[in-house]
Amino acid sequence: MQIITTVKEMKGIVKNHKALGETIGFVPTMGYLHQGHRSLIERARKENDLVVVSIFVNPTQFGANEDFDIYPRDIDRDSQLTREAGGDYIFHPSADEIYPMGYRTYVEVTDITNILCGGSRPGHFKGVTTVVHKLFQIVSPTRNYFGLKDAQQVAVIQTMVEDLFMDIEIVPCPIIREIDGLAMSSRNVYLSDEDRKAALMISRSLFHAKEAVEKGERNIEKIKKMIRYLLSEEPLLKPEYVEAVSFPRLELMDFIEGRVLIALAVKVGKVRLIDNIIVEV
Amino acid sequence: MQIITTVKEMKGIVKNHKALGETIGFVPTMGYLHQGHRSLIERARKENDLVVVSIFVNPTQFGANEDFDIYPRDIDRDSQLTREAGGDYIFHPSADEIYPMGYRTYVEVTDITNILCGGSRPGHFKGVTTVVHKLFQIVSPTRNYFGLKDAQQVAVIQTMVEDLFMDIEIVPCPIIREIDGLAMSSRNVYLSDEDRKAALMISRSLFHAKEAVEKGERNIEKIKKMIRYLLSEEPLLKPEYVEAVSFPRLELMDFIEGRVLIALAVKVGKVRLIDNIIVEV
Numbered sequence: 001m002q003i004i005t006t007v008k009e010m011k012g013i014v015k016n017h018k019a020l021g022e023t024i025g026f027v028p029t030m031g032y033l034h035q036g037h038r039s040l041i042e043r044a045r046k047e048n049d050l051v052v053v054s055i056f057v058n059p060t061q062f063g064a065n066e067d068f069d070i071y072p073r074d075i076d077r078d079s080q081l082t083r084e085a086g087g088d089y090i091f092h093p094s095a096d097e098i099y100p101m102g103y104r105t106y107v108e109v110t111d112i113t114n115i116l117c118g119g120s121r122p123g124h125f126k127g128v129t130t131v132v133h134k135l136f137q138i139v140s141p142t143r144n145y146f147g148l149k150d151a152q153q154v155a156v157i158q159t160m161v162e163d164l165f166m167d168i169e170i171v172p173c174p175i176i177r178e179i180d181g182l183a184m185s186s187r188n189v190y191l192s193d194e195d196r197k198a199a200l201m202i203s204r205s206l207f208h209a210k211e212a213v214e215k216g217e218r219n220i221e222k223i224k225k226m227i228r229y230l231l232s233e234e235p236l237l238k239p240e241y242v243e244a245v246s247f248p249r250l251e252l253m254d255f256i257e258g259r260v261l262i263a264l265a266v267k268v269g270k271v272r273l274i275d276n277i278i279v280e281v
Numbered sequence: 282m283q284i285i286t287t288v289k290e291m292k293g294i295v296k297n298h299k300a301l302g303e304t305i306g307f308v309p310t311m312g313y314l315h316q317g318h319r320s321l322i323e324r325a326r327k328e329n330d331l332v333v334v335s336i337f338v339n340p341t342q343f344g345a346n347e348d349f350d351i352y353p354r355d356i357d358r359d360s361q362l363t364r365e366a367g368g369d370y371i372f373h374p375s376a377d378e379i380y381p382m383g384y385r386t387y388v389e390v391t392d393i394t395n396i397l398c399g400g401s402r403p404g405h406f407k408g409v410t411t412v413v414h415k416l417f418q419i420v421s422p423t424r425n426y427f428g429l430k431d432a433q434q435v436a437v438i439q440t441m442v443e444d445l446f447m448d449i450e451i452v453p454c455p456i457i458r459e460i461d462g463l464a465m466s467s468r469n470v471y472l473s474d475e476d477r478k479a480a481l482m483i484s485r486s487l488f489h490a491k492e493a494v495e496k497g498e499r500n501i502e503k504i505k506k507m508i509r510y511l512l513s514e515e516p517l518l519k520p521e522y523v524e525a526v527s528f529p530r531l532e533l534m535d536f537i538e539g540r541v542l543i544a545l546a547v548k549v550g551k552v553r554l555i556d557n558i559i560v561e562v
Contacts, residue, residue, distance in 0.1 A: 007446055102530075104392050105410075105444035110385045129386075137446040163386035165288055165418040249383075 001083040003075070003090045007098075007138050010091050014052070014140050022049035026141030028132060031055035031092075032072040032186035033081045036176035040145040043173060045086030052139050053082050054091040056098065061127030067270075072189055091139065098134055107133040109156045109163070112250040116152045116263055117274060120240050128153055129160050136168060143169045147176070149183050151261050151276050155248040175276075177203065183275045190271040198236035199268050205230035206277040209262050213279045218256045220244045231266060240265040240272070247278055256281055282364040284356070284371045288379075288419050291372050295333070295421050303330035307422030309413060312336035312373075313353040313467035314362045317457035321426040324454060326367030333420050334363050335372040337379065342408030348551075353470055372420065379415055388414040390437045390444070393531040397433045397544055398555060401521050409434055410441050417449060424450045428457070430464050432542050432557050436529040456557075458484065464556045471552040479517035480549050486511035487558040490543050494560045499537045501525045512547060521546040521553070528559055537562055 004010045014024060025044030029037050037053075044051045055078055062068035075092060082090055106126055112118075113125035136144070146154045154172045161168050176184045181203035182196070191199060205227045217223060227242045245252055247261035256279060263276035285291045295305060306325030310318050318334075325332045336359055343349035356373060363371055387407055393399075394406035417425070427435045435453045442449050457465045462484035463477070472480060486508045498504060508523045527534055528542035537560060544557035 011446070011448075103444045105388065105390045105441045107445075108387050108389060110387065112385065134444075134446055137448070160386050163384045163415075164388075165292075165415055167292075167418070 001079065001087055001090065003079065003092050005091075005093055005097065007093065010052075010089070010093075010138050011140075013089065014050075014138075017050045018140060023142040024048055024140060025051045025143050025145065026135070026139045027051070027053045027087070027145045028135050029053060029055055030057045030071065030186065031078050032074055032189075033078045034176075034184045034186060034188075036147050036149065036184040038081055038085045039176050040147060040173050041082060041085035041087050043171070044143065044145050047171075048143060050089075051087045052089045052091055052141070053087045054093075054135055054139065056091070056093060056131070056135075058098075058127060058131040059095055060099070060130060061124050063121055063123065066121070067187075067190075067272075072186055091135075098131065106130045107160060107164075109159050112152075112159065113156055115245065115250065115252075116241060116243055117150075117265060118152065120265060125153070125156050129156060132157055133160065136166065141168060143171050145171050145173055147174075148172050148278070149175045149185065149274065149276070151247065151263060151278065152250065155250050158248055181207070183273075185273065187271055187273065191268060195236060195268040195271065198234040199266075199273060201231055201234045201237060202264065202266060202273060202275045206262060206264070206275060210277050210279055213256055213260075213281065218281070220254055220256060220260075223256070223262065227262070227264065231264075236268055238267040240267060282360065282368055282371065284360065284373050286372075286374055286378065288374065291333075291370070291374075291419050292421075294370065295331075295419075298331045299421060304423040305329055305421060306332045306424050306426065307416070307420045308332070308334045308368070308426045309416050310334060310336055311338045311352065311467065312359050313355055313470070314359045315457075315465045315467060315469075317428050317430065317465040319362055319366045320457050321428060321454050322363060322366035322368050324452070325424065325426050328452075329424060331370075332368045333370045333372055333422070334368045335374075335416055335420065337372070337374055337412070337416075339379075339408060339412040340376055341380070341411060342405050344402055344404065347402070348468075348471075348553075353467055372416075379412065387411045388441060388445075390440050393433075393440065394437055396526065396531065396533075397522060397524055398431075398546060399433065401546060406434070406437050410437060413438055414441065417447065422449060424452050426452050426454055428455075429453050429559070430456045430466065430555065430557070432528065432544060432559065433531065436531050436542075439529055462488070464554075466554065468552055468554065472549060476517060476549045476552065479515040480547075480554060482512055482515045482518060483545065483547060483554060483556045487543060487545070487556055491558050491560055494537055494562065499562070501535055501537060501541075504537070504543065508543070508545065512545075517549055519548040521548060 025048030107129045242264045244262045265274045306329030388410045523545045525543045546555045
């Protein structure tokens with residue numbers, strides 16, 4: 001397992017493997033890897049000849065008042081996990097390497113980036129699509145592994161790939177949770193014990209919603225109300241949004257029909273957590 | 282020479298040639314080809330194994346009050362010229378093929394798209410970079426041939442390619458002119474005899490500017506004044522802008538230094554014409 005820091009070297013390595021007809025599995029991350037990331041790397045390992053993991057805390061997807069500066073970083077730990085999970089290369093560039101002086105080009109998906117997380121984090125998805133597009137050009141992946149915890153991100157990137165006719169496969173992978181249900185996230189390390197306890201209501205409210213759908217509930221307004229009510233039982237949780245939209249098109253709907261993404265974001269103190277569940281009827 | 286109309290078929294053809302290790306020369310156009318385009322196709326023929334010419338009047342790069350509907354089209358004539366110049370394929374998709382229902386993704390270069398033609402045609406370059414990016418993904422070209430008549434377009438696309446780390450070569454090619462100096466353009470067919478005569482002052486003013494620089498003039502304000510004065514001698518010409526900027530970075534400057542693009546746009550009746558000259562000191 002080797003760590004590569006320049007675009008040029010990464011491109012050269014990929015080119016050599018491509019010349020041999022090898023497939024490339026790519027797992028783009030912001031580092032501070034957890035079991036969720038591990039599951040993506042392991043799946044990439046199974047399905048491809050070469051596995052590249054990128055670790056890049058992307059400045060352009062953070063808002064001015066967000067946690068870019070304090071976002072957790074630990075490249076040594078990440079290297080070990082990547083090696084154990086079967087990654088061949090970590091691509092770990094500096095911000096200047098990805099955004100050299102005078103960069104001016106952005107890739108943007110409209111409409112579906114203004115709702116859910118895009119509604120509360122303006123510009124976030126423009127940063128995401130721009131950096132992911134850059135990484136795609138550098139790593140030239142056959143298959144890309146994204147966790148469904150960021151379900152909107154998966155939908156947005158899939159839209160970008162289709163709209164731009166890119167020959168790249170997006171592989172959405174299931175959310176990995178702690179034993180008690182909390183969705184794994186690099187941001188979970190921010191949580192105090194008390195916050196951590198309150199945060200359990202996040203996944204619990206989603207499981208309840210799923211159960212309600214399974215029992216026949218189709219009214220989205222009622223489902224959202226139920227989730228909000230459950231979240232309100234934990235005073236430490238400040239809901240940012242609770243929403244249900246078609247997946248992967250992310251269209252607003254009144255009733256559950258087909259595949260529906262039920263997603264939410266809450267603040268627990270200064271920590272912003274997201275979670276979701278996909279139901280299908 | 283074959284005409285391809287679907288993304289899928291074009292991608293398939295390109296893939297087969299790539300698998301043989303062949304290079305692909307690409308000439309993206311809006312059709313109604315003239316000798317300027319022919320020079321691009323001939324050069325692509327010399328330098329590549331396969332030559333693809335796209336003919337697509339791209340709706341997203343036209344403003345609401347511009348000439349999209351009446352832009353000249355003649356696929357039979359274009360086919361003949363492409364065949365004669367050595368093109369292997371014409372890619373001639375419908376608008377729905379390039380922009381299917383629900384497309385939402387745009388590629389945008391900022392800053393340098395707000396000046397010159399971008400200043401008078403808001404959104405124009407966003408349409409250009411989006412469609413050129415899509416075409417690049419479909420045709421997967423080794424080298425791309427663009428005429429320097431659209432010098433700003435060349436600079437913008439070069440910026441996009443560099444910023445997004447795309448493995449694509451941009452080959453800027455010289456402006457081709459009529460014997461009397463008028464830069465070749467598909468829009469020249471719009472000109473009445475009287476307009477056509479007046480339009481000669483466009484290139485003439487640029488040649489004068491070049492001569493002045495060669496004689497030692499470095500003051501850009503003076504050069505612009507001279508061009509404006511010459512244009513004003515033809516009452517049929519309504520200048521839209523006269524500008525001089527560094528090339529290819531397109532930075533405003535006070536004095537000629539290094540490579541400088543002297544560019545202008547004028548209206549002749551309803552017809553908008555552009556021309557430019559690059560000087561180097």
